[in-house]
Amino acid sequence: MASKRPQSPPISLVELRKRCRDASLSEQELTDYFLPDEENSKPFAPALKLNEALVDVGRARPGPDAISKLYADATRAQTPLPKKPRVLTQTFRRAAKTKLLAEGDSWFNLPDYIYPKTxxxxxxxxxxxxxxxxxxxxxxxxxxxxAKQYRQPLRSxxxxHFLFSGGxxxxxxxxxxxxxxxxxxDTDPAHAADYVKATFPQKISQMMGFYRSLANDARDATAGRVVLYVHGYANAIPKKGGHYLGGPFETLxxxxxxxxxxxRAxxxxxVKLFNDALQSFAQSTAHVVYNDLRPAMTERDWYRDEIHPNESGARKIARIFAESVRANTPGV
Structure with a gap:
């Protein structure tokens, strides 16, 4: 019988904050001191809570946003920009890595060690x-x-190549x-379109307005030199009692x-309405590439929370983006 791993030592909230700022917590400490907070999680915004059996919070009661910020600091969720590349000789120029900027939601970044890799x-x-x-x-x-936090990095x-996940x-x-x-x-999947309210296509139109602004920002920040890559998620599978899909369906x-x-239909x-809109947007906008992730994602590629890929799904999506970037990189 395998021995149980030793638990991390108790820690005060003050010390935890310091260790998070220093990014000095080990993987075990991160998973011991922070826990998933399903009660306060929202779609694409997984919340975390402190393990108060190990973290002495005193009179403080940090909220979910503050705890997520602590965790992001501890794992350096926002990675620093690369340094300006030095001038390479012709011999080594081809070996230089292709630099990508990624901005987006939890499909591009989840709390390390607690959730699957993206x-x-x-x-x-x-x-x-x-x-x-x-x-x-x-x-x-x-x-x-x-917020346009992507604009300054693009101006560098x-x-x-600019990968974006949003909506x-x-x-x-x-x-x-x-x-x-x-x-x-009624149990007929052929009636699926009848259950989607007319306000949803209106919402999609509003979302595409933000995507057009995004494309304009990317073009203006780089004088049209960057390629913007977008995607429309995939056909997630509702589960009985699921927090984000199954439960809401049961209520209805x-x-x-x-x-x-x-x-499922x-x-x-x-998802189809969103993908169709993104594809049309990309086809009518210079330097925008649409990626359809639906064919890659099978029933086995979803994480237990219903709306995020598990690691097998994330690997497939990474391959799609890699192939897309290579196809739009001169000389590759």
């Missing part, structure tokens, strides 16, 4: 790429485009807002097991 984690381990990731779980499309001139909360996390209650006796009168084909319809 596609950007795997892309960063590819010997051909040097990835600077400024994505952070919980970031939403509108807020990212209004270091990046020819997942508006699609995979929006069942309560945009799906109608089930009609009594659907059973994710008994009515599985209909529930409704999710697929919503």
């Amino acid at each position: 596609a950007i984690d795997f892309l960063g381990s590819d010997n051909d790429f040097d990835v600077s990731n400024i994505a952070l779980w919980g970031d939403e499309l509108e807020a990212m485009v209004r 001139g270091l990046f020819g 997942g909360n508006d699609v995979l996390g929006s069942i309560p807002a945009y799906v109608k209650p089930r009609k009594s006796g 009168g659907f059973d994710p097991v008994a009515h599985a084909p209909l529930c 409704i999710v697929a319809q919503m």
Whole structure:
């Protein structure tokens, strides 16, 4: 029988904050001192809580946002920009890594060690790429485009490729807002489109306005030299009692097991509308590349929380982006 690993020593909140700022916590300490907080998690914004059996919080009660910030500091979620490349001789120029900037939501960045690795984690381990990731779980499309944190890195001139992930909360996390209650006796997946409210395509149109602003920002910051890569997520699978998909469907009168084909078809319809809009946007906008992730994601490639890829799914997505970047890199 395997021996149980020793637990990390108790720590005060003051010391924990210092260790987080110094990024000096080990993987074991991170997973001992921080725990998933399902009660306060939202779509594409997984929350964390402190393990108060080990962390002495005293009278303080940090909220989920403050705890996520601590964890991001501890794991250096926002990686520093690479240094300006030195001038290379012709002999070594081809060996230089392709520099990528990534911005987005939890499909591009999740709390390390607690959640699965993302596609950007795997892309960063590819010997051909040097990835600077400024994505952070919980970031939403509108807020990212209004904050424009990507603009300064793009202006540095270091990046020819810009990967962006945004809008997942508006699609995979929006069942309560945009799906109608089930009609009594209806289990036919052919009726999926009838259950998507007319306000959802309106929401998609609003989202595409932010994507157009994003493309304009990228073009203006780089004088049109950067390629923007976008994606429309994939056909997630509702589970019985699932926090983000299955539970909301049950509230609307659907059973994710008994009515599985209909529930899945409704999710697929919503994802399709977003993908169609992104594809049209990319086809009509210079230097924008659309990536369809749906064919790659199988039922086995989803994490248990319903809306994120597991590591096998993330690896597949990383390969799609890698192939897309190589196809749009001169001389590769």
